[in-house]
Amino acid sequence: MTDPVSRTFLLLDIEKFSDRDDVEQAYLRRMLYGLTDRVLECAGIEETMRRRADRGDSVMELIDANASLTSLLRALITEAPAQLRAMNRMASRSAQMRLRVVLATGYVWVDEHEGWVGADLNHACRLLDAQLLRTALAERGTDVALCVSEAVHAGIVRHGHQGIPAEDFHAITVDSKNGPLRAWLLGPVPACAPRQEGNQDHGDTGALPVPGREGGPGTGRTKERNGPAEGAAGAAGRAAPVGQVAGGFIGGDNYGVSAGQVGGDIRFEAPRRTPGEPS
Template sequence: MLADSFGRSWTGAGMGRPGVFRKPELDGYEHREFNNALHRLHLLAGRPSLTTMARELQAAGMSRSSIHDAFSSTRLPQWHVVDALLEILASRAPGRTPEQQLESMHALWLGAAEAEQRSISQSAQTVPAAVSRTILLFDIERFGSRSDVEQAALRRMLHDIADRILAAAGIGENRRQRADRGDSVMELIDASASVLTLLRVLLNEMPQQLRAINRMAPSSAQFRLRGVLATGSVAVDNLNGWVGSDLNCAVRLLGADALRERTNDFALCISDPVYQETVRHGHPGIPPESFHRAVVETKEGQMTAWLHTPA
């Protein structure tokens, strides 16, 4: 079976025959019963083609895709689509009046709609609660251009550096979660950990460690890191997946052109909440003037970020 991005499911054989609509693979009993009844009514009506039905429903503003999806999509059609179809199918089908067809089909559609709503409600109840976390991301620049051997070595160094930075900030393994993304790592850090201390370590120790590594390494093993520090709410689901708009924003900052254009060994970007809540107050070791505001273009629109410029 094939399925497209619009939820239409196909079995393959006979696609495109006039007056023939493939039945979708449906999990819910109620939706399946409704879809079966709609297909049977279409059969009893003599299987009018999609073109015929679209022409007769043109005045009602019904598109060909809406008509097709009513029969073949895994999504339950809107009632106004079904109602319009019944007008042309019920009048052609023998044995029952259009009013009787309307009553029975509406009962089946209503049962499917209620079952769909129950499923949505149950899914919403299983969504994990979001918790406040500090988000730290590291990414190796130009990772894909390296050989497999070089990539393996760089990944080991990335994890080692991340471990040392977090340890220097007093953040043990019991206060953080890590996700490995190949050329990057993502850290969710307990909200009780000091953002101030972590940022101070990132500004001072991280550049020193990278410079020391690159000074001793051959040119093929030298590398640069991009980093993002942000805060926000993140949920971890039962598949250990991380979800949350604050996390998405941090990932967008990591790939921003403004950060990629930095030429120092460690290019750091912080989110606007981190700047407003921590940096702008001028704590020792974190001069606000070393950060400059940048407007970052992302898929979701513009975001305000702050880029660190080493002295």
């Protein structure tokens, strides 16, 4: 086995492939291969910079890390849907093709049997097979549902490069046997998707608050959301608001309080009382 190398992973999967007969499946595979070649060519990625793995109803491309990830993402957003529309206009209903697409990056090993091994690649495959991505494609009138990994979003999408609409990508979390995986979906998120609290609290990047700002690490206090914080449990006969702790207060370096959960390095302390004050 070789040493691990950094690569870009492009995965494309045909919707409802197993519902087709053998002739239709063979046709769809040819169309998928041709579309993938044209999209990569549009992105300026030469054949010498890519390796392909056949998965029957899907294809995986292992792309050299020196290839432009920005150009590839731009081609997936514009060229892939255009190519599919043109193909489907000329095809019978049973031969039309819709795709789930995942773009990710990470490290991978290539063994002596040309097998690809790596946790980052496994995560990309989990995203491709996620029910949330399947639902997103099923609910849309378009032919493509595109999902990018957290690393691709952080490195490319959120910077708003030309031709990449950062505001149209939305954070999602998909369940997998390896645990929850965070990613970003282009276009509307299905109604069945769990709410992404990070988007509401810290913007679309899901980042933690900036150190030194109110509610950020090292400030020793949390951000006030429901009015001024009360020192103990609140007024008599009233339950403590969400994010506060009844019968005491929270000290230490708090990362924030949201939806009743506390993150960061914290400690619970009894409230300070003046001498002679009744307990």
